[in-house]
Amino acid sequence: MTEVKHLKESQILTSNYPYYKYSLDYSLKSLQRMGAGPIEFYACYPHFHLDDVSYWDVKRITKKLADAGLNVVCFTPEQCMYPVNIAALDVNARKRSLDIFKKSIRYGAEMGAEFVVTLAGYGTLDEEESCAWRRSAESLGILGDLAESCGVKLVLETSPREYTTTHNSKDVVRMIHETGSSAVKGMIDTATLGFSGETMEQAVEDLEGQLAHVHVADGIPNGHLVLGEGRLDIQHMLKKLDDAAYKGPLSLEILNDKYIRTPHEAMETSFKRLKEYINNC
Template identity: 50%
Template structure:
């Protein structure tokens, strides 16, 4: 491709969540990975349990394996993390998880975190959920600016976030009004938002607020090994190439099918994505 480069690809520890952090990092380095999206989950680095020492140790291990962290992503779908919760205690605790994720990013010399904007009960008024999300993200964005951190917001079904399509991301970014807040695209969840990648790019103000990309194959949704779904990933990468997208293209390969052999899942996806971009 003309503008995308293979050195924008980031490997990740997403599929290694049943293995130790040492195993995951050694595997990612062995396959030639350079950039890393760090998935903060148990047993690698659970935000609720991690001490300052734990964070420093994880950062040191990443560096010792020759990896550069480009994004810190705390687990926020399977864990009870919800910054738009109507429960004040739950919202406060969830905000604290994201604050610790930003502190982890600082320790890892990383300038990006990926967060979800929060959700409410499905029988609750959308505007009430939105208001709580705006308040929480406003606080987090202000703090991110002091840390020198950027936050990328992702779409997902309504059960996981109030940002169910790219236009809502743009609306949220504009309402919060912080230079630290951005949008992102996940190829494997575009089906949930009923968008093509061209729609998503357009919704994110023609890519102006696009700061991160997750890549996984889908049927049409899911996070399968590249080549094992039916998404036209070459077309999707071409769309990013056309807008001269310059940030990370991160492999989110996260599916129970790959629990027994995460290295195969990540290495195969890494090699196949390089071939698409070359």
């Protein structure tokens, strides 16, 4: 019997991640030139800084995307380099961060996105992490209700304690259960699996029934590299996703300072290699 392959090229999302030192127009023309279609939209300055944009900017940029033949599947607000923290101890900082995510959910939905990439927030390193966890769960419950009403899913990233309360896939599943929202799901980032000490097999098994999104990038020694430039076995990881009949997005998160002057080459190379990997996994 012939083995059924599940992963398809149509699952690939390119993105504007490596173009954060270029204009949005430059980014969209670059993606159009390489034949991109579905994308993950990185909401960052100077492309789409959430503090600076309004509903009318959403309409304007959505038209630009459509004119370039691009459609947004996932919306990702910048939440690592900016002070966005939905588990912040300071009430005002937490409210401001929640407001940013509420905007992200509404604007992402207006752009047609199915997913919003979300970090669960973090506490200070000198407090009990259980306190930050409670604030994370409370905030995600609020955002989950809004996401449900807008028809989008919040997909939770994993990262070390400095960035979020969910450090591995087991934490993500626990957080999903505690929020009680059907709009909160899990995701895997190939470049950050090493931080959690997880294998792709473990992550897929732990997230069974909850895995909705995957970030693809090479890693080691630095994260989020062009495919083939790090030491991760991306093809093996994709094979495990194929074995699990994963049907969600495979989004290229190529985000590293070494590509500041060469974003088109970085994304196009990764786009081509991911197609090759999928066809050979």
